[in-house]
Amino acid sequence: MGDMQEKNLNTISFEACQELDARDSLGQFRSQFDLPEHTCYLDGNSLGALPKATLPRVQQVVQQEWGRDLISSWNKHGWWDAQQRVGDKIALIIGAGPGEVLVADSTSVNLFKTVAAALQLNPGKVVVSERANFPTDLYMLEGLIKHLGRGYKLRLVDSPEDLFEAIDSDVSVAVLTHVSYRTGCMLDMAATTAHAHARGALVVWDLAHSAGAVHVDLTGADVDFAVGCGYKFLNGGPGAPAFLYVAKRLQDKVQQPLTGWFGHAKPFAFEPSFEAAPGIQRFQCGTPPIISLAALEVGVDLMLQAPLPAIRDKSVALGCLFWRLMEQECSQLGFRLASPAAPAQRGSQICFAHPEGYAIMQALIELGVVGDFRAPDILRFGFAPLYVRYVDVWEAVQGLKLVMQERLWDQPVHRKRAAVT
């Protein structure tokens, strides 16, 4: 009887998870999302969920603004200013000032723009990044360096521990992702930026897995440039326009190479020569996709209703719960924690490695628990604090246990799919 009580004290129950939800200060936000029933969605770090306010807003943009007011909407409905308006809202989420953030293009294109701008400021010929960085960032660096053809070298480090050593005085720019897409490992933005500055290097931070999920203070960390993604934790919709940040102190010193008319000082003067707009606007290029941009704004507005510290606190709590439940329910099933154990070093996701990871995730998704798989063996679970409940974490771990105990992953369909991946 004493033993059982002790077990109960240490064991997390479904009821305990329900209790956590009942006390959750962000609990009311879930009702503002349109989530599928019978689905436990832990992939908001890949594609955020649909806010209920998005559909009416998109309808309004299509029907009223485009359909009724047509071309006049560029002024009448603020299409012209939308990139800067939504940028200023995102600035509030990532600790930047007004006029420092812009919504534009894709993360990849914004990386090109910011790194190209950064390279103008520094004589160094080395660009540092992590080999485990999100591949598109590496691909864009490769493309940029090849295109420039001025002897720039890409120096890739194999581990975050090697970063400081790699950022030496030969380095022009370090291009780093704050939270790893694969492991959730979070770098120390302030310390890394300070180290780079001390060596005369600039840093471009990729905030794809940070914005709206973890504490980001670009001003406090004296960050030079950053880029990020609208369709993950900001819930901006599939392929939502991305954002970029340029510190005020640098904006008028640099010119990015994609000098389109939206970055011109007087775009409607139709002058044949380019004159860069002052401030962040010079990082705009072509005409932005207004419908997708309107959807992004809804996601950002919704996030701004929540206190940012509460978002981070709940993210940590969800991650810790997931890990503890995995230890409690699945400790003998071959999973290895692939994320940092310390919450302070982790973004809003938990990853476990398993040799059968791909087939396991397929089987899990069929049970209605949606995470995702990243090669070679990572099962990735993201926690979007605005709509993920503690009971979802419970369900996810129970699902994983069932998949393993019943060997649901070991079915021809999953095997077959795994073989072609």
Place this chain on the structure above:
Amino acid sequence: MGDMQEKNLNTISFEACQELDARDSLGQFRSQFDLPEHTCYLDGNSLGALPKATLPRVQQVVQQEWGRDLISSWNKHGWWDAQQRVGDKIALIIGAGPGEVLVADSTSVNLFKTVAAALQLNPGKVVVSERANFPTDLYMLEGLIKHLGRGYKLRLVDSPEDLFEAIDSDVSVAVLTHVSYRTGCMLDMAATTAHAHARGALVVWDLAHSAGAVHVDLTGADVDFAVGCGYKFLNGGPGAPAFLYVAKRLQDKVQQPLTGWFGHAKPFAFEPSFEAAPGIQRFQCGTPPIISLAALEVGVDLMLQAPLPAIRDKSVALGCLFWRLMEQECSQLGFRLASPAAPAQRGSQICFAHPEGYAIMQALIELGVVGDFRAPDILRFGFAPLYVRYVDVWEAVQGLKLVMQERLWDQPVHRKRAAVT
């Protein structure tokens, strides 16, 4: 009596315009657009009108695909292939083959990609364009050349007549707009391309004002590269994603510099090095804005229901009618034709110059006739054959006559606005 009859024979009446509409083989298409009442919209060359099918499709993408199926929609609902699928549809409109057109980014970014790719193929150090080209094209060339810093020179010609002479054997690439945004002047694509090829130069054509409006035969003209716009005659919605074309024979010989993960041969292998996808896919870069892309597809699908020759024929007929009515109704009011007189040298717009152009257009828009103004003195009227009626042309000219005869343009509000432009 004889005089009157002769006058009537030469005079175009409102009834004659109605008669033209009644016989219009494209007449039924107008009902497939959601146009504002009491508006005569002649600005589809700036922002195309809203197809009725767009709203339900966008609702479906938001509610069902994003909201219900979430991340699985990348495969399940063809998001992953959308850029190439819609590209293949646009190919049918511009005389290109399957796998030669891609929807991606903005026109400006696509110009950067295609010109950068073209420069790799040719040793020449000169890039030719027209000083009257749409400014963003010139700005992008300026940015690209500065960024490359390898001694490239931009040679701008002042008149289309000087083009052939300017495209000499020093030229690497000519970047030309098929139909001028300002005057509607249309270049001879086949002859110019052949001339450039004979001098060892490549041509990048900007089809922003051509696609969906005039006859374009990229294959027949042996075109190398092209870019174009989704939000004008293709009715893809505000800031719709743009498109680009690369001739099959060139695709695997070049690599554009914006090497994002959507252009990788195996994007989900997450390899640290870039390996270009075969074919047109290597011209993709980052994640595309799916909601805006879905809206574009509706506009393209609608256009594909109409026979392309009928579109061009009606475009010419609308333009000729406008000009004739201007001569009939407004010949003494100070307007000067600013477009080529010959229909074969004109895109789907007619422009008139007037020193008070800005204020006149403001007053005209207040009457419900929407054209637009381009500095310094151009009143621009675009004819989108799928929804513009012959009676709209009548109304537009009557509106212009009223604005002039009643001096509606000479009111403080229009004066004031003109002063700040």
